Amino acid sequence: xxxxxxxxxxxxxxxxxxxxxxxxxxxxxxxxxxxxxxxxxxxxxxxxxxxxxxxxxxxxxxxxxxxxxxxxxxxxxxxxxxxxxxxxxxxxxxxxxxxxxxxxxxxxxxxxxxxxxxxxxxxxxxxxxxxxxxxxxxxxxxxxxxxxxxxxxxxxxxxxxxxxxxxxxxxxxxxxxxxxxxxxxxxxxxxxxxxxxxxxxxxxxxxxxxxxxxxxxxxxxxxxxxxxxxxxxxxxxxxxxxxxxxxxxxxxxxxxxxxxxxxxxxxxxxxxxxxxxxxxxxxxxxxxxxxx
Amino acid sequence: xxxxxxxxxxxxxxxxxxxxxxxxxxxxxxxxxxxxxxxxxxxxxxxxxxxxxxxxxxxxxxxxxxxxxxxxxxxxxxxxxxxxxxxxxxxxxxxxxxxxxxxxxxxxxxxxxxxxxxxxxxxxxxxxxxxxxxxxxxxxxxxxxxxxxxxxxxxxxxxxxxxxxxxxxxxxxxxxxxxxxxxxxxxxxxxxxxxxxxxxxxxxxxxxxxxxxxxxxxxxxxxxxxxxxxxxxxxxxxxxxxxxxxxxxxxxxxxxxxxxxxxxxxxxxxxxxxxxxxxxxxxxxxxxxxxxxxxxxxxxxxxxxxxxxxxxxxxxxxxxxxxxxxxxxxxxxxxxxxxxxxxxxxxxxxxxxxxxxxxxxxxxxxxxxxxxxxxxxxxxxxxxxxxxxxxxxxxxxxxxxxxxxxxxxxxxxx
Numbered sequence: 118x119x120x121x122x123x124x125x126x127x128x129x130x131x132x133x134x135x136x137x138x139x140x141x142x143x144x145x146x147x148x149x150x151x152x153x154x155x156x157x158x159x160x161x162x163x164x165x166x167x168x169x170x171x172x173x174x175x176x177x178x179x180x181x182x183x184x185x186x187x188x189x190x191x192x193x194x195x196x197x198x199x200x201x202x203x204x205x206x207x208x209x210x211x212x213x214x215x216x217x218x219x220x221x222x223x224x225x226x227x228x229x230x231x232x233x234x235x236x237x238x239x240x241x242x243x244x245x246x247x248x249x250x251x252x253x254x255x256x257x258x259x260x261x262x263x264x265x266x267x268x269x270x271x272x273x274x275x276x277x278x279x280x281x282x283x284x285x286x287x288x289x290x291x292x293x294x295x296x297x298x299x300x301x302x303x304x305x306x307x308x309x310x311x312x313x314x315x316x317x318x319x320x321x322x323x324x325x326x327x328x329x330x331x332x333x334x335x336x337x338x339x340x341x342x343x344x345x346x347x348x349x350x351x352x353x354x355x356x357x358x359x360x361x362x363x364x365x366x367x368x369x370x371x372x373x374x375x376x377x378x379x380x381x382x383x384x385x386x387x388x389x390x391x392x393x394x395x396x397x398x399x400x401x402x403x404x405x406x407x408x409x
Numbered sequence: 410x411x412x413x414x415x416x417x418x419x420x421x422x423x424x425x426x427x428x429x430x431x432x433x434x435x436x437x438x439x440x441x442x443x444x445x446x447x448x449x450x451x452x453x454x455x456x457x458x459x460x461x462x463x464x465x466x467x468x469x470x471x472x473x474x475x476x477x478x479x480x481x482x483x484x485x486x487x488x489x490x491x492x493x494x495x496x497x498x499x500x501x502x503x504x505x506x507x508x509x510x511x512x513x514x515x516x517x518x519x520x521x522x523x524x525x526x527x528x529x530x531x532x533x534x535x536x537x538x539x540x541x542x543x544x545x546x547x548x549x550x551x552x553x554x555x556x557x558x559x560x561x562x563x564x565x566x567x568x569x570x571x572x573x574x575x576x577x578x579x580x581x582x583x584x585x586x587x588x589x590x591x592x593x594x595x596x597x598x599x600x601x602x603x604x605x606x607x608x609x610x611x612x613x614x615x616x617x618x619x620x621x622x623x624x625x626x627x628x629x630x631x632x633x634x635x636x637x638x639x640x641x642x643x644x645x646x647x648x649x650x651x652x653x654x655x656x657x658x659x660x661x662x663x664x665x666x667x668x669x670x671x672x673x674x675x676x677x678x679x680x681x682x683x684x685x686x687x688x689x690x691x692x693x694x695x696x697x698x699x700x701x702x703x704x705x706x707x708x709x710x711x712x713x714x715x716x717x718x719x720x721x722x723x724x725x726x727x728x729x730x731x732x733x734x735x736x737x738x739x740x741x742x743x744x745x746x747x748x749x750x751x752x753x754x755x756x757x758x759x760x761x762x763x764x765x766x767x768x769x770x771x772x773x774x775x776x777x778x779x780x781x782x783x784x785x786x787x788x789x790x791x792x793x794x795x796x797x798x799x800x801x802x803x804x805x806x807x808x809x810x811x812x813x814x815x816x817x818x819x820x821x822x823x
Contacts, residue, residue, distance in 0.1 A: 123476060123477075123483055139482060139483070139486065140482075140486040140489065140490075143476060143483055143486035143487055143490060144486065144490040146475075146476065147472045147475060147476060147487060147490055147491075150475045150476075151468070151475060153468070158496055187608070187609055188608060188610055190610055192622075198621075198622060198625070200621040200622070200625055203625055204625070217625070217629045251608065251610070253610070271626075289496065289739060290739055290742075291739060291740070291742070292495075292739070295460065295494070298494035299464070299465075299494065301494075302472075302490040302491060303489075303490060303493050303494040304489075304490055305493075305496050305499060344734070346733070346734065346768075386768070
């Protein structure tokens with residue numbers, strides 16, 4: 118079930134619509150075989166979350182997603198007691214003292230669901246944008262990541278029978294603590310090369326004409342060379358292609374680019390910079406490359 | 410070629426994989442060989458400053474068994490996945506990998522870096538190989554020739570500024586006990602820079618929202634236990650210090666470094682903010698890690714050694730641009746306070762400066778400008794740079810010595 122080699126991993130990912138760089142396929146393969154969490158860092162929109170989804174589809178396992186946010190705590194991430202039910206049962210006299218913290222009062226959240234020994238098959242656990250959670254939360258993850266278990270003071274230790282496949286992503290808005298990283302395999306997800314991006318576009322937006330796809334990729338690669346505050350990711354490339362198709366554009370021209378820049382660039386300063394002369398320059402460059 | 414590094418490299422086992430399929434006949438011996446090499450490689454990385462522990466080495470060996478050794482690229486990717494855990498270490502790792510696992514071309518170049526420069530015309534500028542790495546690979550090789558010391562300038566250039574990049578090293582006097590005590594006192598009264606903000610986590614309190622978990626647990630013990638309450642926990646907003654160390658500010662740079670160090674190493678950790686520090690003149694240098702050293706004199710000496718643009722010109726706009734582009738999103742959260750310490754004397758493009766200052770202000774919650782020039786009576790914002798900065802700052806206060814910092818504290822407390 119788990120791929121036997123790096124090639125097989127890359128081929129499997131490709132079959133499910135994910136064009137992975139060889140290095141990423143290696144890291145993913147190792148994470149699967151060594152049962153280590155995979156820690157992915159990189160610019161937004163480079164396919165970090167997507168690989169978790171693809172792996173889940175590839176291995177035919179359920180995907181459990183924990184979206185991190187500031188203030189995320191145990192109750193939101195791991196488990197919570199069902200206080201209403203506990204109160205009710207106390208009132209009815211059905212429970213007392215010892216039984217108050219039985220398993221049936223426990224509401225499992227993402228982390229506990231992922232390591233529940235009752236799972237028929239170990240799921241894929243995606244801990245998304247860990248940099249958004251506050252630092253104290255990371256400390257709690259340590260036990261889950263290395264032992265695949267959670268200690269509940271009232272109940273004891275709950276340990277996974279088969280360790281889940283853990284993917285952690287971070288946009289690097291802050292540095293994650295070394296203790297977390299130490300337990301993981303690390304990979305930095307870069308922007309793809311032009312050839313790879315074209316392949317991605319062909320797979321994800323098959324209806325785009327080849328000539329247009331080539332122009333789109335060349336334009337975006339040109340944008341990435343500029344000194345922008347936020348560079349467009351692959352997600353933006355795909356989104357832009359879809360937008361252009363919606364507008365029935367057959368090739369890039371200044372007006373279309375002008376009116377759809379908001380799909381690619383999300384900062385007004387960046388848009389102001391690219392609009393007009395810069396966009397015209399990039400387009401002119403495309404033409405030269407196409408004809409020369 | 411393979412014998413040349415013998416002097417300093419690990420004696421046994423320096424026989425890195427030659428290209429592909431070097432371990433084809435994989436017996437226990439070959440495996441042993443690989444293990445030794447991986448271990449030495451990890452040691453090289455460690456010497457070069459990457460935190461590669463023994464657990465990482467073990468993990469790499471396990472990973473290599475799984476991933477196989479058929480291709481060099483996979484081999485590199487495997488080692489990278491196991492040994493790197495920071496984006497900024499990737500270039501260092503790549504260089505070390507290519508040198509250690511036999512890339513004759515690069516090995517030669519690194520050797521050349523360590524040997525005295527041969528007379529003759531260089532074909533092209535030497536690659537930016539890492540000196541730290543070279544020393545880790547060949548610790549006993551003779552030191553490469555030092556760059557000539559920048560000439561000392563005798564003229565008092567303290568009130569002048571220029572865009573010229575002037576690189577020079579600097580020594581600082583160590584602190585006297587009295588100074589240290591005084592600094593500590595001032596730092597202790599620097600509370601006003603610290604802004605407490607509510608977090609979305611909660612802690613128990615006498616009144617507030619009902620804490621069902623605690624209440625129920627209490628009631629499990631005794632029927633008559635009262636309800637427990639909780640309220641939002643407070644945390645101190647993170648602080649980013651951007652200190653100008655150019656020529657016109659050189660009088661204050663020592664004080665500024667001690668200030669940054671004091672802020673990063675508070676006596677009381679509990680209510681201390683997360684502090685990130687940068688210094689800039691003509692270029693931006695992050696010094697957060699250097700200031701982790703608890704001894705103030707050692708820390709300041711480390712910074713003095715690292716920073717290359719002491720007392721040179723100012724390129725305020727360029728440095729702020731660098732910060733905004735590469736660091737702001739990593740170190741500034743929406744509730745961060747930025748402490749900008751500069752005289753704002755920038756000759757360059759005032760428009761660019763205004764633009765970067767606005768960007769900086771949008772990225773944080775408070776932008777405080779400590780300005781040493783403010784001590785002069787009748788200071789008027791006439792310089793273009795000052796005028797560009799002023800509309801963007803939330804507070805503009807004098808900071809030319811410890812006493813005025815104290816004054817500042819009083820001011821803020823009112």
